[in-house]
Amino acid sequence: MSEARERDREATKARLLQSVEALIREEGFGALGINALAKRAGTDKVLIYRYFGGLAGLLSAYAEEGDFWWHVDDILAEPLPGPDEADGLSRCLGVIFARHAAFLRAHAVALEVIAWEIAQRNELTEALESVRESRSQEMMRRLAARFDLDVREFLASVGPLFALLGAAANYLAARGRRLRIFNGIDLQSDEGWRTLERSAARMIAGVASGAFSTYSTQ
Amino acid sequence: MSEARERDREATKARLLQSVEALIREEGFGALGINALAKRAGTDKVLIYRYFGGLAGLLSAYAEEGDFWWHVDDILAEPLPGPDEADGLSRCLGVIFARHAAFLRAHAVALEVIAWEIAQRNELTEALESVRESRSQEMMRRLAARFDLDVREFLASVGPLFALLGAAANYLAARGRRLRIFNGIDLQSDEGWRTLERSAARMIAGVASGAFSTYSTQ
DNA sequence: TTGACATGTCACCATCAGGTGACATATTAA
DNA sequence: TTAATATGTCACCTGATGGTGACATGTCAA
Known part of the structure; x- marks a missing residue:
């Protein structure tokens, strides 16, 4: 038996x-x-x-x-705009946003993690959360180094931008699993996400034009 | 007994x-x-x-x-920048973002709804979702009318912007219930949210500078 | 007054959850 | 060979869940 x-x-x-x-x-x-x-x-x-x-x-x-989240090497893989190019940082941030979004859309487990981190708080979500957060921090540090900027000031100026765009990508990707349309955007189509990426790129550029240097506060 | x-x-x-x-x-x-x-x-x-x-x-x-979500009248309450003012639309969008975020932070039930809509899909989340969506659509229509713009084109140009910023606010507010820090931003403090609002306003302005009129496509 | 219906109470069912104790057997060291 | 231990199986417990049938009693129209 x-x-x-x-x-x-x-x-x-x-x-x-x-x-x-x-x-x-x-x-x-x-x-x-x-x-x-x-x-x-x-x-x-x-x-x-x-x-x-x-x-x-x-x-x-x-x-x-578990291999549930992107690795810093992947999100910062070459080719990536550098400090010598025009609008290097802005374009770099745009690429990172696009890669982040693409990763999410391709990894169902990552989306589940994001959704569950918001809805629940327990041992697992805390553990997953800490892995995610440390990778994000590492990515930001390496980005600051790449553009030869002071980490503290880099975080102060780019932090809110990343917070908004990263949050948006997380929310939209997680939501797009089950709900197709949000504000007229098709979250399940490549076209919808290209539209979002274009908007994000323009928004990044808008912030960059105002202030992006190491000595920006407000 | x-x-x-x-x-x-x-x-x-x-x-x-x-x-x-x-x-x-x-x-x-x-x-x-x-x-x-x-x-x-x-x-x-x-x-x-x-x-x-x-x-x-x-x-x-x-x-x-249920009274779990904002009403259009509240989110568009006066005073609100109008079409006759400089950068009227941009500033208007900034105010709406701020009001949306403020509402979320003040209404625990709304945050639960958002979190649960992402994580689960059932009869209730679908019903709540449909109420939310219809209010958003109504708000967009009234905004287009206020600025005398064609609704279709207004949605095409402002839609992605609202999608990104609305998604970001939803995610950050829902996350802030239990997790204080995200990318260096304190999601439970007024200061943190003011920082986000400033970034959002600059991002909106950045998009506006490039294209915002009724005859913008890309 | 009588009888039908609305409102509310209670007991019970099957199913699933997390959790534990008792057991069978393969492996390995003495 | 023997005895201890590691690995795996099984039966069972308590408690919570969604769901239903039987019943008691208040209300109101005929």
Whole structure:
């Protein structure tokens, strides 16, 4: 009867971690539960308690090793406008916005993470959040270095801009999973997102024209 | 024993509707359930089935009569920059952004609605969504009329801008409920939001400088 | 007064959740 | 070989959920 599954702790742990990813992608965070995870992994839920100490432990293990968010190297990959080019920083920010948006649209798990971070706050969302935040900070630091700007002042001037555009991309991409139209924009079409990118680029340029140097405050 | 509660259908229905609001505000959407609502209203869940046809019916009744979102009159209340003033439209959009953001920060239920619309899709979020969307559309139409612009072209030029800024405000306000900092911005302080409003105003101006008239396409 | 209906109460059901204890068996060290 | 331990299976518990049927009693028209 019982097929005497192979005894391999590491393989079982790996299957459980993969189940976290698969469940989030296919059914969303709402479906994440001890029972569902065990079933999906084809194992017994008691092993989750034994190997990970419970659901929270499994989820934070996933957060640490999971590949659910972009890497700084990818978001800043060449070719990328540099400090020697005209409007280098503005165009650079535009490219980053576009890459960020493209990544989101291509990664269902990332969108689920964003949606769930807003709606709920628990051990997993906190762990995921901290990974995301540290990557963003790293990206900003490297960008400041690229343009030879003081990090503090760079954050002060570009921070609000990134906050607005990043927030917009997150919201629209997450929303676009299930709702096609927002303010007349088709969130599920390439054309809709190109429109958004053009607007974002113009908005960036608008801020840049006013102030962007290291000695801008207001 | 049983206190023989007064028999008043309308009062019971009203208590149930108030429970929806109270539960969302105090415990979030996750707590919305037949049992929790009945308990909160101090009544029996079977009455929800009888009077509203079930949870979905109660929730959509709330969506129709609930006061969970801004009214167009409020968001466009005077004083508001008009077509005769310099940069009238740009400044008008800036004011609307600020009012939208201020409303969100002051209304916990609205933030819950936004968060839940992103994370889940069900009868209630669809009903709430449709109310929100229709108010936005109405606001845009009245704005076009105020500046004597063709609605279609107005939507094409201002639509992406509103989409980006509205999305950003929604995301940041919803996120700010539980997470204080985003990209160095304090989402729970007036100062943080003033910074965002200044950036938004500059971004709007940047788009306006390039194209804003009725005959702009790209 | 009587009978129909509206309002409200209660008990119960199946299902799912997270969680735990008891057990079977493979592996490995003594 | 034997005994301890690691791995995995199974049955069961408590509690909450959505949902329904049976019942008690107030209200109101005939």
